[in-house]
Amino acid sequence: MENYIYGRNNVEELLKDETRSISKILLMKGIGSSSKINSIINLAKQRGVVYQFIPKEKFMQYKDISHQGVIAYVAPVKYTEFSDFIKKEKKYKKVIITDGVEDPHNLGSIIRTAVCAGFDAVIFPSRRNASINATVEKASAGAVNRIDIIMVNSLISIIDRLKDNDFWIIATDINAKDNYYDIDYCNMNFAIVMGSEKAGVSTAILKKADYRVKIPMLNEFDSLNVANAASIVIYESVKQLIQKSENDV
Amino acid sequence: MENYIYGRNNVEELLKDETRSISKILLMKGIGSSSKINSIINLAKQRGVVYQFIPKEKFMQYKDISHQGVIAYVAPVKYTEFSDFIKKEKKYKKVIITDGVEDPHNLGSIIRTAVCAGFDAVIFPSRRNASINATVEKASAGAVNRIDIIMVNSLISIIDRLKDNDFWIIATDINAKDNYYDIDYCNMNFAIVMGSEKAGVSTAILKKADYRVKIPMLNEFDSLNVANAASIVIYESVKQLIQKSENDV
Numbered sequence: 404m405e406n407y408i409y410g411r412n413n414v415e416e417l418l419k420d421e422t423r424s425i426s427k428i429l430l431m432k433g434i435g436s437s438s439k440i441n442s443i444i445n446l447a448k449q450r451g452v453v454y455q456f457i458p459k460e461k462f463m464q465y466k467d468i469s470h471q472g473v474i475a476y477v478a479p480v481k482y483t484e485f486s487d488f489i490k491k492e493k494k495y496k497k498v499i500i501t502d503g504v505e506d507p508h509n510l511g512s513i514i515r516t517a518v519c520a521g522f523d524a525v526i527f528p529s530r531r532n533a534s535i536n537a538t539v540e541k542a543s544a545g546a547v548n549r550i551d552i553i554m555v556n557s558l559i560s561i562i563d564r565l566k567d568n569d570f571w572i573i574a575t576d577i578n579a580k581d582n583y584y585d586i587d588y589c590n591m592n593f594a595i596v597m598g599s600e601k602a603g604v605s606t607a608i609l610k611k612a613d614y615r616v617k618i619p620m621l622n623e624f625d626s627l628n629v630a631n632a633a634s635i636v637i638y639e640s641v642k643q644l645i646q647k648s649e650n651d652v
Numbered sequence: 653m654e655n656y657i658y659g660r661n662n663v664e665e666l667l668k669d670e671t672r673s674i675s676k677i678l679l680m681k682g683i684g685s686s687s688k689i690n691s692i693i694n695l696a697k698q699r700g701v702v703y704q705f706i707p708k709e710k711f712m713q714y715k716d717i718s719h720q721g722v723i724a725y726v727a728p729v730k731y732t733e734f735s736d737f738i739k740k741e742k743k744y745k746k747v748i749i750t751d752g753v754e755d756p757h758n759l760g761s762i763i764r765t766a767v768c769a770g771f772d773a774v775i776f777p778s779r780r781n782a783s784i785n786a787t788v789e790k791a792s793a794g795a796v797n798r799i800d801i802i803m804v805n806s807l808i809s810i811i812d813r814l815k816d817n818d819f820w821i822i823a824t825d826i827n828a829k830d831n832y833y834d835i836d837y838c839n840m841n842f843a844i845v846m847g848s849e850k851a852g853v854s855t856a857i858l859k860k861a862d863y864r865v866k867i868p869m870l871n872e873f874d875s876l877n878v879a880n881a882a883s884i885v886i887y888e889s890v891k892q893l894i895q896k897s898e899n900d901v
Binding site for chain 1: 716757761764765767768769770791793794795798831833867868869870871873874875876877879880881882883884887888890891894
């Protein structure tokens with residue numbers, strides 16, 4: 404199944420990324436000629452990508468997305484096999500696992516943060532979790548193509564395999580005793596596990612975790628958005644790793 | 653103008669919050685009786701809130717939102733006057749300012765994080781920034797009613813007034829030299845300024861800032877989502893304040 408990317412900025416960015424294979428671009432008839440549209444058409448010409456002007460009525464099928472009159476059809480994102488990922492040579496690997504993140508905006512946003520933070524992979528289960536679609540890709544600002552995306556049938560067995568490969572499993576849990584900044588993210592492979600928007604990390608995975616950490620709440624309030632929570636924990640690890648490398652010099 | 657809240661979980665949460673004034677609840681005819689719908693109807697009865705079953709066709713005007721057959725009309729969120737906020741007695745106040753955050757999901761999500769982090773106010777300009785609407789309220793998970801929300805005509809003059817009142821202004825800027833964790837958030841009033849999704853913090857405000865800080869990028873990639881970036885900086889301040897209070901004991 405083909406995927407599509409929508410919106411003027413996103414399609415322009417897509418055209419600039421020579422690693423992406425684009426099958427065609429749809430433009431809405433009567434869209435006019437802004438500098439952005441001209442840039443999209445020029446880039447399509449340069450790359451030899453087919454573009455078509457189609458009537459407004461045909462865009463009705465996309466009415467629920469903010470396409471701004473521009474849609475590009477692309478090859479679907481390639482998933483990485485876990486076994487290929489684990490074979491890659493790297494001193495320490497950093498992974499984020501989502502255990503039931505259902506909102507595609509949240510998944511996309513987590514992938515974007517993982518790329519900014521230099522993480523190596525995002526792992527999620529094939530059920531009860533968003534998978535990569537156009538909304539995820541847009542929310543990721545294109546980051547889905549900059550990191551290994553691994554979709555697995557059983558998170559439990561992947562966590563066992565990560566542990567067999569010297570990964571430490573850090574699960575977020577609002578009932579944890581330790582705060583997320585109490586642990587040392589340096590000198591180890593680690594996987595941070597974020598739970599679903601409603602139920603958090605599942606009990607079976609919490610049991611397998613080497614660490615459980617919480618993000619402290621300074622108000623009696625439900626909880627953080629999961630993508631924001633992921634960013635907070637991910638960047639604590641970034642900070643520690645940067646500070647360590649500065650001290651080591 | 654009235655605001656509305658949509659979705660089964662959100663309307664149920666709204667009904668539980670006795671501080672909110674609800675004018676009516678609309679339910680879609682033929683919605684059936686799930687435990688969630690029953691809970692909404694029972695809560696409405698308890699609180700004496702009017703609820704109506706209306707035909708599916710009348711829900712068509714809400715077709716772009718995921719209302720799940722349930723919509724509640726509520727009094728709009730009350731904005732706080734800056735002068736009232738500044739008069740409040742508190743040893744150190746913590747504020748987040750958004751300078752042109754246009755996506756309502758981002759604004760809502762930032763407000764949610766600010767509440768979790770025990771911040772005192774969210775300030776934004778009346779132009780070129782989302783204001784509080786149903787989408788913001790939903791993305792905030794109801795947090796808009798748990799913090800002072802201040803909408804101002806001129807951010808520049810508000811920043812001057814914050815400085816006159818012993819606030820330190822911390823602006824995020826991808827070109828800054830210092831990282832966000834290089835500064836000490838303790839023992840002062842401070843305001844963290846987040847910029848627009850596209851252009852960041854405006855130059856005029858960057859010039860007025862006491863600190864400019866960046867979030868380090870470990871990949872050549874555009875940037876973080878603004879709500880995630882806000883969460884990272886906000887929680888660095890939370891961490892420092894918690895660690896300080898633990899050391900002071």
